[in-house]
Amino acid sequence: PYIKAWAEKHHVEVDITKEALTDDNVEGVAGYDGLSLSQQIPLSEHVYKRLNELGIKQIAQRSAGFDTYDLELANKYN
Numbered sequence: 001p002y003i004k005a006w007a008e009k010h011h012v013e014v015d016i017t018k019e020a021l022t023d024d025n026v027e028g029v030a031g032y033d034g035l036s037l038s039q040q041i042p043l044s045e046h047v048y049k050r051l052n053e054l055g056i057k058q059i060a061q062r063s064a065g066f067d068t069y070d071l072e073l074a075n076k077y078n
Helices: 002-010 045-053 071-076
Strands: 034-037 058-061
Touching: 045 071
Parallel strands: 034 058
Antiparallel strands: none
16 A cells, blocks of 8 residues: 555554544554544543653644544643
8 A cells, every 4th residue: 555655665654543542542552653543533631631641743634624623622732
């Protein structure tokens, strides 16, 4: 797939999952710099807080709209 070739060319690691980001699986992003999500359910305050604590620097949304994101919480834990 294209993403594998892109990752090799740019010397980055890209892992893919189909799971939505939730309280139950947020610990799985430890060690990454950023996330590219197609999130269809809102993120909880716990998720925003843990993303900050885990050092996630950015979230890229891969779908139209961003109504599943709470910008106040995102800024609070940025």
